[in-house]
Amino acid sequence: MEPQAGLAEKARVYALDELFDSRLYRAMAERERDPKNRAVLLRMAEQEYMHYEFWKKFCGDAELNPRDELRLRLFMLSSRILGKVFTIKFLERHEKSVVAEYTEILESGALSGEDSAELKRIIEDEKEHESALADQIEEFAVRHLGAIALGMSDAIIELSGVHAGFLGYTSSSVYTGIAGLIVGVSASMSMAAAAYLQSKQEKGKAPGATAAVTGVMYMLTVILLTAPFLLGLPILKALTASLVLAFIVLAFFSFYSSVVMDRAFARDYLENVGVIFLVVVIGYLFGELVKKLTGIAV
Missing domain, CATH: 1.20.1260 (Ferritin)
Structure with missing residues (x-):
């Protein structure tokens, strides 16, 4: 034919x-x-x-x-x-x-x-x-994708909540940035330790590398998100800039992981954005509540 x-x-x-x-x-x-x-x-x-x-x-x-x-x-x-x-x-x-x-x-x-x-x-x-x-190709980033996601996403959620909470408690963007940095440094060590202990229970995982990747990604994300506050921008503008940076980082990583893991990008990304907005609202309301209960504002 x-x-x-x-x-x-x-x-x-x-x-x-x-x-x-x-x-x-x-x-x-x-x-x-x-x-x-x-x-x-x-x-x-x-x-x-x-x-x-x-x-x-x-x-x-x-x-x-x-x-x-x-x-x-x-x-x-x-x-x-x-x-x-x-x-x-x-x-x-x-x-x-x-x-x-x-x-x-x-x-x-x-x-x-x-x-x-x-x-x-x-x-x-x-x-x-x-x-x-x-899928048979071995790469460091793919092998530690879970640790990267854990460190980065946890830092975004935690820092967004801290920064939003201070929005209702203080007008100082520098104080807010310092608070976020202190929380972030402490949390990065905590997350690295938790990742180390968890990976020891899983076959094929390298506990040291997993802990290092989780901690480093957490710390890098903390530095990025606190930068607008430490630069002395007005607190509302600093929070906006910090959230925009968080959404950009999240979009890049969500797209990267969606390609590598053969998942849908839009659903995962919108779900993560929704969680961040929820944390920001709760953090802000909690900051306002603390200010009213204590009568203290910085």
Whole structure:
């Protein structure tokens, strides 16, 4: 059976997409020092190149253009800054639509015999194998994603509550910042100790590394969120700036983790934002209550 009209044009798009992925994974493999990670990346590169070879049969040779080469460099930069797992999974987020298009071609009867059987194998690769291979790559950030989330999210929630509480208790942004810093330093040590003890009960966890990551992320978040207060901004502006920074950090991390863990970004992010707003309101009301009960304001 002859391929349907327009298949050559579609095949060229698919071939270029598969070739781009293959080139990217091979470039990552060339820079990878860990033998296990390199082997996984090379396997992914070979798999994508086989897909490219399949589509090339229907459109002839396809080469990446200068725009694709620039995009390749950007993804390589992403892999160095954000990690290989994030970069691969971000690139593969469009796989559902690709699988749907491949399935449509398969079901249309445009291909037959060995070509049809090979396309079925490619669809299975796109559905399962690539994501499973990406999950085999070992990276520090991915391995300690839970500790990073714990340190950062707990610091955001706790500091937001402290700062909002002082909004109803004092007009001094510097005092508020100092209070947040004191609470944050103490809490970072407490969280690190708790993470250490908890990870000792879990197989495969490195207690020291988990504790260090939790404590450091907590402390970095504390420094970031207290900075607007310590700079001497009016307290309401400082609180607003601190919350904006918290939402930006939270948005970045929520998106990062949603890509790595294959979760929905919007739901997780909005849920976290809702928790922060609730903590801010409760913290402010508690500060007002303390001021009324004690009759003391700073």
